[in-house]
Each structure stands twice: as structure tokens, then as C-alpha cells.
Amino acid sequence: MQVGFARKYAIMEELDGGFSAGSMPEAFVRLDSWEGRIQASIHVKGLKQGPFKYVLYLIFVRNDKLIPILLGTVNTSYSGMQSGLEIEAETLRNNNLKPDSVRFAALTAESQNKKWIPLFASFEKSHKWDESIRQVILMSSREEEKPKTPEPDISYTGNTTDSQIIQPAIKEETVDTPPLSDITADNTPQPDSINYSSLIYQDAYSPKSNYEKKKTKRENTSNKQCDIGKLEGLLMNNFETHIPFNRSSRGYSWYRVSDLAKLSNIMYMSGINVPLFANPKILVGLFKFKHILAGLYRGGNGSEYYVIGVPAKNEKDNKPFDNACRWAPIQDTSIRDMGGYWLVYVSLKSGEIVV
Incomplete structure (x- = not known):
């Protein structure tokens, strides 16, 4: 067993409108943390395609201050669970953050230096959305060190043509x-x-x-x-x-x-x-x-x-x-x-x- 392993889940719900592909957009995000690092998996449905780049952020809290960390881009055209989005332990240490201090998840839509938040989730029931979270994401420094953001590593079992979810053995x-x-x-x-x-x-x-x-x-x-x-x-x-x-x-x-x-x-x-x-x-x-x-x-x-x-x-x-x-x-x-x-x-x- 991995020492210090922990797992969190959240259901992301619509925040900014105008990004629906017909049905109400939603997503499920799962965080696995061990050895000081975090790996995220996300399943998104109902978001329209277009000139947008969808990006997943985790928002941490440090001394009552919110700290956004970019996880990576999300492919909304894929209907299964996407994994491989990681925040390395070194990135968290450099920002004086711990994995268990994550509070929110936000999926942004970005185009031509503009940024919206179609989907949002809180990992703690006592903390809800407010506009200060948007400002923290929008005003995050471009010079701040970002984690490595590889292309999503799609996890699946079975045929790629019709499989929509991970199928265990x-x-x-x-x-x-x-x-x-x-x-x-x-x-x-x-x-x-x-x-x-x-x-x-x-x-x-x-x-x-x-x-x-x-x-x-x-x-x-x-x-x-x-x-x-x-x-x-x-x-x-x-x-x-x-x-x-x-x-x-x-x-x-x-x-x-x-x-x-x-x-x-x-x-x-x-x-x-x-x-x-x-x-x-x-x-x-x-x-x-x-x-x-x-x-x-x-x-x-x-x-x-x-x-x-x-x-x-x-x-x-x-x-x-x-x-x-x-x-x-x-x-x-x-x-x-x-x-x-x-x-x-x-x-x-x-x-x-x-x-």
C-alpha cells in the first residue's frame, strides 16, 4: 500500500452559461494523492466544441489565501474518463501547499486572452462559489511556476469506438x-x-x-x-x-x-x-x-x-x-x-x- 494515499471526488456543475452542447454540462473529477503529488482524472459531458481551450485548475488554500494551480488541458470531445493530469510534489512544495489543502476545482474555457468558468466544484460542502474565486484565477501571475501539463492519458478497457467509461476487469x-x-x-x-x-x-x-x-x-x-x-x-x-x-x-x-x-x-x-x-x-x-x-x-x-x-x-x-x-x-x-x-x-x- 502506498503511504499517505488519499482520494477525493467532486461533481462539477455549470457556472458560466453559453457552453452547453444541448444537455446540461457536467463533469466528475477524482483526485488521487500520494508522496506529496496529485493526479486528477476527469469525465466531462455536455460541453460544446469551438474555439475554446478547456483547462482544469485546482484551487488550494494557504493561510486563508486561495492559490490556483493549473493541471492541464482537457479534451472535451472524448466521452470517457481522462487521466494523466498531475501536479508534481515539487510544484506543491514550491508554493508551500499540501495535497489535502485543495478546496475547489474549476474548468475554464479560454480563447483570445479571455477566460470563462463553465464548470466548478467544491471539495468541501461548507465552502461555496463566490466571485473572489474567479478573480484569483483571472489574476494568477503568468510568471508563476506551472506544473507539467502533458496531453491527457486516456484510460480505457475495451473498444475505443464505443467505450464511454472505464471498464474494470x-x-x-x-x-x-x-x-x-x-x-x-x-x-x-x-x-x-x-x-x-x-x-x-x-x-x-x-x-x-x-x-x-x-x-x-x-x-x-x-x-x-x-x-x-x-x-x-x-x-x-x-x-x-x-x-x-x-x-x-x-x-x-x-x-x-x-x-x-x-x-x-x-x-x-x-x-x-x-x-x-x-x-x-x-x-x-x-x-x-x-x-x-x-x-x-x-x-x-x-x-x-x-x-x-x-x-x-x-x-x-x-x-x-x-x-x-x-x-x-x-x-x-x-x-x-x-x-x-x-x-x-x-x-x-x-x-x-x-x-
Whole structure:
């Protein structure tokens, strides 16, 4: 595991009008930081082409002063996730900045010495847009040292002609899952710092026999890609236990998640390295319905899976992976326009998405 690894997400929304290609423009930006550097990945849609150069900036805070740093140009004609935009550790040191001091992201449109901000995002809910941010970007010194800005390195799996999102490695495997139906809504937990303890205490289970059974199943994990014991402990200690389906499904344990960065770090610490959250449709589900599901499934044949549930309106809406997810409808939900979840299964033995 890389020391000091951290990940942040933000959904960029329209700020300056006039750049729409028909639908409302939006973008998803993900920041990975380690060893003092930052690498950004971005998925943009709905921005029109033209005589504009689109440029991504990160805005940091230092002693209550905003410092914009240029990441690089963004190719809006590409429909997938773009990566390879970096701020080197030396650049941050030269500006007396740390990776965790990033506060905003701005995608600018530049033409003939003019600059607009079609898309903007805040990484902190307590900090919103104000015009002083625009002035900071516009007045940033041209002589200020800029990071290296290579052309975007497009990450994809599959055909370049029709692939719109990153597709993690997918393995065909039969998952013996019981039927799912009917959701029970509850309150969304508030984001918080990670509880790094993965210990599961006996009084967390009732009755005692259930605890002993789960403890036995976790004892031998030497041949597995992921540490299910650590994963289960971190999920239990950081998220609220949830019962999304009115009829209890044997073998499942569910948690309701509203902090995607925290969940991503927990997955990383537990050995789950499938780039699920590079898929923008998972972020769309979180943005629209304020949560996703994270869960564990233990099959009757001893198989074990990590499961992500992506909320959607219906089985024709926001399907994250074409052939590697299954629709689980719900009824009587208090969440408006939500008809169920797309379930994505990751084998804890192979570490791959299964069909």
C-alpha cells in the first residue's frame, strides 16, 4: 500500500452559461494523492466544441489565501474518463501547499486572452462559489511556476469506438444470490473521518452463534485477494448498518454510504483495487439519491463477494456496467424517483467484477 494515499471526488456543475452542447454540462473529477503529488482524472459531458481551450485548475488554500494551480488541458470531445493530469510534489512544495489543502476545482474555457468558468466544484460542502474565486484565477501571475501539463492519458478497457467509461476487469462467474425486493429507507449518515479500527466486537452480533460463525469464516483468508475480515470491520465501524430490502436476504449485510471518498479508501486498505468509482454513473447515482449501498454477500458454497448497489430510477436508467450488474427493484420507498439498485459483485477471491 502506498503511504499517505488519499482520494477525493467532486461533481462539477455549470457556472458560466453559453457552453452547453444541448444537455446540461457536467463533469466528475477524482483526485488521487500520494508522496506529496496529485493526479486528477476527469469525465466531462455536455460541453460544446469551438474555439475554446478547456483547462482544469485546482484551487488550494494557504493561510486563508486561495492559490490556483493549473493541471492541464482537457479534451472535451472524448466521452470517457481522462487521466494523466498531475501536479508534481515539487510544484506543491514550491508554493508551500499540501495535497489535502485543495478546496475547489474549476474548468475554464479560454480563447483570445479571455477566460470563462463553465464548470466548478467544491471539495468541501461548507465552502461555496463566490466571485473572489474567479478573480484569483483571472489574476494568477503568468510568471508563476506551472506544473507539467502533458496531453491527457486516456484510460480505457475495451473498444475505443464505443467505450464511454472505464471498464474494470470483468470475470464471468455465477453468483448464487437469493431474490431481492422492497426497500426500507433510513437516515443518511453524516460524513466523518475514517475509523481505522477493523475489530468487530462480539456484542455487535446477536445471537452469539452468528458471531462465532462469521469469525470462523474469516480465519482462513490466505488464498484470497481481499481481506474480508478487515473490510467487514471497517464498513461496520464507519457506516450505518442498513436494511435496504423489506424481506431479509440470507447471506447479505448492507451499509448505507454517502461519503464516497471514505468508502474508496476503505476498499483500498482492504485490498479491493477494482476502479469502480472511475465509472461516472456510480457518481450520478450518489449525486441524485444521496447514497449508494456497500455490502458483503456470503454464498452457500463458501464464495464471498463485495457488493455495490447503485440507486437508479428504473432498469433502463443509469446502468453502470453493461453486462456486469443486475437490477434489484424496490417498492414503497420514500426516496423520490428511485425504483431500485444496480448491484455490482466483486469476488473477494479473485478481486474482479463477476457476471
